[in-house]
Amino acid sequence: MNLGQTTLRFRQNSVRALEDVALRAAMKQAADTFGAKRAEAFAPVSDLEALRDRASGIRDEVLADLPRHVETFVASATRAGATVHRAKDAAAAREIVAKVLSDRGAKRIVKGKSMVSEEVDLNAHLEAAGMEVFETDLGEYIIQMAGESPSHIIVPAIHKNRRQIGRLFTERLGVPYTEDPQALTRIARGALREKFLSADAGISGANFAAADTGSLVLFTNEGNGRMVTTVPPLHVAILSVEKIIPSLSDLPAFLRLLPRSATGQAITAYVSVITGPRKPGDATGAKELHIVLLDNGRTEILAGESRDILKCIRCGACMNVCPVYRTVGGHAYGWTYPGPMGLILTTLLTGMAKSHPVVDASTLCGACAEVCPVRVPLVPLILQLRRRKVREGFPDPKERRVMAWFGRAAASPGWFSLGQRLAGIFWPLVRAVGGKDVAGRLPPPARIPFRRKAH
Ligand code: SF4
Structure with missing residues (x-):
């Protein structure tokens, strides 16, 4: 469920998250577990760096001529029997999906996990149109x-x-x-089974789309992806244009990298390759397949200095290692995509005016770029956005003044030393004026500065 964008309140959201003890414990445990599983899964991969080069190269090749790959995909998928729709923006995508469903009288919809459907706020739109939408991925079902x-x-x-x-x-x-957890999963499975069997349509995303065959590729673990795409008579897949890869023969590189990076598995429980709707003689498959290709600003990103973010294959590894994400969790970012890749995509897709505080949500430690399986240059991309933020006049004026004073003081040993002493004396006042926000975020200055101790 998309709850509207609150990215402008990133700082307030973060303060709230920092006070939530259960959230912080859950985040730490999950991020540590994923980190350990990822390391274990990659340990036997002796050609990891070459594999990352290959995957990165394929993503570069796609971006070098995305319009051509999109055209090839549309032609191949159409030949395979799918109906392909192009959606310029979120509103167009919502309208297309709603029309396909309502034209066929679909009322009960089962859904697989799709971040693009979150991006366009699809569920709310379909529910407003009188449809029932059931998330079937266990995590999505819970939220x-x-x-x-x-x-x-x-x-x-x-x-x-x-x-x-x-x-x-x-x-x-x-x-x-x-x-x-097993009992909870059984309860969810029991509740969802009836939904699958009575659904008029299934909506899914896709991890990749192969241009040469027109196939959709889905990596899933729970089997719900297969149910959504094969049990109901109608399947609507929604994906953004950069998910395209030139050929199905490019898939093995991602097959080896994506599950390991995402969940620390050598391979997901299910890998579905869907090429067109069910054909005579096929054991399973929807009778009708519609594919909605979303642009929603990607063409503009492609033409700009931040185009490399479109290489991202949405593995989530950069989030799991990011000290900011691990501490405040995804909701603090205030929109669909959190973490290092998320703050870049959020700013590019929704505009600096709606998202500028989140541009600061990085320590620039580089851990994200180190784990990225397709070598998205996350740190340079974040720095570009910070420069843009300054160019476009978005930094908080108070913060700019403070940083200008600090810059001058830090450049002069005398002023710096005086500043240290004054900070120690006036710290209680700073806390009193700055409130909980300052007190929680800034450590008190040392009573005796380190440089004096060293003498
Ligand atoms: S940017 Fe992050 S989510 Fe995207 S591929 Fe790299 S590590 Fe994965």
Whole structure:
């Protein structure tokens, strides 16, 4: 569920997140677990750097001529029997999906995980049009029940612990309380089975789309992706244009990198390749397949200095290692995409005026770029946005003045030393005036500065 953009309140959102002990514990545990599993999964991959070069090269090749690859994909998918729609923006995508569904009288919709559908706020639109939309990925199912939005692109309910999920199930489904993950999964599976069987249509995203064959490729773990795309008679897939890869033969590089980077698995439980709707003799498949290709500002990004963000394959690894994301979680970022890649994409897709505080949500430590499987240059991209933020006049004027004073003081040993002493004397006053925000974020100055101690 998209709850509207609150990126301008990034700082306030972060302060709230810092006070949420359960959230911080859940984030730390999840991020540590994913980090360890990722390291373990990559340990036997002896050609990792060559593999990353190959995947990065394929993504560069796509971006070098994206319009041609899109045209090739449209032609191939159409030949395979799918109907392909091009959506210029979020409103167009919502309208196209709603029209395809309503023209066929679809009322009950099952959905697989799709961040693009979050980006365009699809569920709210379909529900306003009188349709019932059921998220079927376990994490998405949980947050839909809680009335929240995903806080991670791979693990939407990463911010919740099992006790919170147990209580949620009891409240919303009326089942006896349990915090056993297997029991909770069984409850969700039981509730969802009936939805799959009675659905008029399934909506999915796609991890990749192969231009040469017109195939959609989905990496999933729960089997819900297969149910959504094969059980209902109608399948609507929504994906952004940069998901295209030139050929299905490019897939193995991503097959080796994406699951390892995302969940620390050598391969996901299911890899679905869908080429057109069900054909005579096929055992499964939707009778009708519609593919909605979303642009929503990608063409503009492609023409600009930040185009490399479109190389991203949405593995989420950069989030798991980012000290900012790991501390405040995804909701603080205030829109669909959190973490290092998210702050870049959010700013580019929604504009600096709506997102400038989040540009600061990085320590520039570079951990994100180190783990990125397709070598997205995340740190230079964040620095570009910071320069743009200054050029476009968005920094807080108070902050600019403070930084200008600090710059002058730091350039002069005398002033710097005086500043240190004054900071120590007036610190109680700074805390009193700055309130909880300052007190929580700034450590008190040392009573004896380190440089004096060293003498
Ligand atoms: S920027 Fe790289 S690490 Fe981050 S989500 Fe995208 S592919 Fe994964």
